Amino acid sequence: MQDNAPFAIQIASQPRLLCAVRDAVERLAGQWGLAGEDAGRVVLAVDEALANVIRHGYRGQEDRPIWLKLWPIQQGDRRGIRVVIEDECEPVDPATIKGRDLDEIRPGGLGTHIMRKAMDRVEYSRRVDQAGMRVEMEKLNSPAEAPAQKG
Numbered sequence: 843m844q845d846n847a848p849f850a851i852q853i854a855s856q857p858r859l860l861c862a863v864r865d866a867v868e869r870l871a872g873q874w875g876l877a878g879e880d881a882g883r884v885v886l887a888v889d890e891a892l893a894n895v896i897r898h899g900y901r902g903q904e905d906r907p908i909w910l911k912l913w914p915i916q917q918g919d920r921r922g923i924r925v926v927i928e929d930e931c932e933p934v935d936p937a938t939i940k941g942r943d944l945d946e947i948r949p950g951g952l953g954t955h956i957m958r959k960a961m962d963r964v965e966y967s968r969r970v971d972q973a974g975m976r977v978e979m980e981k982l983n984s985p986a987e988a989p990a991q992k993g
Contacts (some may be wrong), residue, residue: 844949845911847911847912847926848910848912848914849853849866849870849910849911849923850909850910850911850914851863851866851906851909851910852907852908852909852910853910854905854951855891855895855900855903855904855905855906855907855908855929855955855988856896856905857893857896860889860892860893863888863889863892863921864885864888865913866890866968867884867885867888868881868882868884868885869967870912871884871885871923871981872924873914874914874919874921874922874923875913875916875921875922875983876981876983877922877983879984880908880922880981880983880984882979883960883961883981884923884925884960884961884979885905886923886956886960887925887956887960887964887979887981888927888956890953890954890956890960891927891953891957891977891979892910892923892927893953894925894953895908895927895929895931895975896908897912898931899929899931899932899975900927900929900931902946903928905922905928905982906930906931907929908927908928908929909926909927909928909929910923910925910927910972911926911928912925912926913926915980915982917982920985921982921983921984922980922981922982922983923980923981924961924978924979924980925978925979925980925981926976926977926978926979927976927977928969928974928975928976929974929975929976930972930973930974931975933968933973933974934967934976937939942981947970951955951981951991952992957977957979958978960968960981961979961980961981962980962981962982963978963979963980964977964978964979965977965978965979977982
C-alpha cells in the first residue's frame with residue numbers, strides 16, 4: 843500500500859482528542875464518496891479503534907503516539923475510504939484480537955464487533971520493522987447511499 847496518505851495526523855493517546863478526529867473523518871468520508879449511514883459507520887469504527895488503543899493498548903496513558911492515515915478509494919462505481927491506525931503498543935498476535943462472546947451480557951468488549959460490522963474490511967497486523975500494532979479498515983459506499991461526485 844502506498845504511504846503518501848492525503849490525510850495523516852499523529853495524536854496523543856488522549857480521549858478528549860477523539861471528537862476532533864471524528865469531525866475530520868466524517869468530513870473526509872463525505873468528500874470521498876460516503877454519506878449518511880456509511881459515513882457514520884466509518885466514524886464509529888475509527889472512534890472504536892482509537893478508544894481500544896488508548897484503553898487496552900496504552901492502558902490509559904495519555905502521552906503515547908497514535909498515527910491515523912486516510913485515503914480515498916474506488917472500486918468500479920463505488921467510492922469510499924481506507925483507514926490505517928498505528929500505535930506503539932505491545933504487539934499481540936492479530937489472530938487473538940476479537941470481541942467477547944456476544945451471548946455474555948455485560949458492558950464493554952464490543953469494539954472489535956462494532957468495527958467489523960461497520961466496515962467492509964478490518965485487518966490487524968504488527969507494524970513492520972517497528973514496535974506496535976496496525977489496523978487497516980475500508981468502507982465503500984452502499985449503492986443506495988452513493989452521493990453525487992464531489993471533489
